[in-house]
Amino acid sequence: xxxxxxxxxxxxxxxxxxxxxxEPVRIADLxxxxxxxxxxxxxxxxxxxxxxxxxxxxxxxxxxxLARHPRKVNIxxxxxxxxxxxxxxxxASQTAYARCxxxxxxxxxxxxxxxxxxxxxxxxxxxxxxxxxxxxHDAGAGAxx
Amino acid sequence: xxxxxxxxxxxxxxxxxxxxxxEPVRIADLxxxxxxxxxxxxxxxxxxxxxxxxxxxxxxxxxxxLARHPRKVNIxxxxxxxxxxxxxxxxASQTAYARCxxxxxxxxxxxxxxxxxxxxxxxxxxxxxxxxxxxxHDAGAGAxx
DNA sequence: TATATAGTCTATGGACTTTGTAGGCTTATA
DNA sequence: TATAAGCCTACAAAGTCCATAGACTATATA
Numbered sequence: 001x002x003x004x005x006x007x008x009x010x011x012x013x014x015x016x017x018x019x020x021x022x023e024p025v026r027i028a029d030l031x032x033x034x035x036x037x038x039x040x041x042x043x044x045x046x047x048x049x050x051x052x053x054x055x056x057x058x059x060x061x062x063x064x065x066l067a068r069h070p071r072k073v074n075i076x077x078x079x080x081x082x083x084x085x086x087x088x089x090x091x092a093s094q095t096a097y098a099r100c101x102x103x104x105x106x107x108x109x110x111x112x113x114x115x116x117x118x119x120x121x122x123x124x125x126x127x128x129x130x131x132x133x134x135x136x137h138d139a140g141a142g143a144x145x
Numbered sequence: 146x147x148x149x150x151x152x153x154x155x156x157x158x159x160x161x162x163x164x165x166x167x168e169p170v171r172i173a174d175l176x177x178x179x180x181x182x183x184x185x186x187x188x189x190x191x192x193x194x195x196x197x198x199x200x201x202x203x204x205x206x207x208x209x210x211l212a213r214h215p216r217k218v219n220i221x222x223x224x225x226x227x228x229x230x231x232x233x234x235x236x237a238s239q240t241a242y243a244r245c246x247x248x249x250x251x252x253x254x255x256x257x258x259x260x261x262x263x264x265x266x267x268x269x270x271x272x273x274x275x276x277x278x279x280x281x282h283d284a285g286a287g288a289x290x
Numbered sequence: 291t292a293t294a295t296a297g298t299c300t301a302t303g304g305a306c307t308t309t310g311t312a313g314g315c316t317t318a319t320a
Numbered sequence: 321t322a323t324a325a326g327c328c329t330a331c332a333a334a335g336t337c338c339a340t341a342g343a344c345t346a347t348a349t350a
Binding site for chain 4: 187204
């Protein structure tokens with residue numbers, strides 16, 4: 001299940017990517033347009049900024065804007081940042097592998113085998129998708145992409 | 146992320162499927178062999194029984210056994226039972242569709258588009274996999290499969 | 291330089307879920 | 321009838337998620 005945080009982040013990024021280039025968007029405006037809780041969105045945008053995905057400007061005329069081209073913003077990276085590893089089980093994760101406590105024979109674990117398959121399929125999709133791809137399929141941003 | 150409940154269920158089922166046919170396995174034995182918390186496992190097995198996946202016998206010589214052939218036990222069904230829909234977002238679910246509150250244009254939502262892809266890929270894997278497949282890849286049960 | 295504007299950051303709280311435990315009840319077997 | 325085993329409900333600790341509050345800082349511009 002995708003957390004709201006991750007979902008809000010994606011929606012906000014799509015909106016920011018569709019905004020006129022170089023023009024900062026205020027948190028309040030973004031929240032209103034995308035119908036997201038403003039204070040919560042604030043935290044999310046801050047995280048995205050600290051991650052280097054967004055840029056910010058303070059003071060009058062300030063706001064947020066993308067720090068990279070939408071094609072350089074990877075969806076897998078975003079989802080992992082907010083919701084952790086893609087693998088349903090830590091022992092099946094590539095980026096955050098961890099052994100299961102109760103596990104005896106990891107190589108011969110049926111659960112791990114199937115969950116590795118799920119992880120790979122998910123990663124194949126998310127790691128090959130960028131913000132630019134999302135914009136193409138989003139009506140709010142699509143026209144401008 | 147797969148819940149422990151779902152993970153324990155899968156491990157227990159693999160063990161039960163590998164047990165001699167027709168011979169009930171006691172909760173306590175299963176818990177010890179698979180290193181699972183006994184009382185928690187009890188709840189899980191009960192759910193599996195109420196779902197029609199396991200059979201139980203009370204009293205001396207009792208325990209749990211599979212109610213269906215391993216090939217008839219679908220992993221997608223199991224995961225959905227314990228952890229809910231496979232889709233990362235309710236609006237991308239086939240089996241438990243629900244509209245997002247904040248959503249205006251569902252058909253033109255970029256988040257939904259990519260998450261539907263993830264759901265489909267996950268479902269393609271889990272819905273085509275059975276307990277019998279898991280046994281083939283599990284060292285504990287593999288030899289007997 | 292004063293003031294308004296807008297982001298920054300920390301703390302906190304409530305609701306919910308997850309993981310497990312306890313203990314009494316019911317049923318089957320010998 | 322005694323014992324063994326599953327059945328079922330309740331509950332508790334811990335963690336997570338969602339969201340809000342409010343004080344602080346930096347910037348633009350009048």
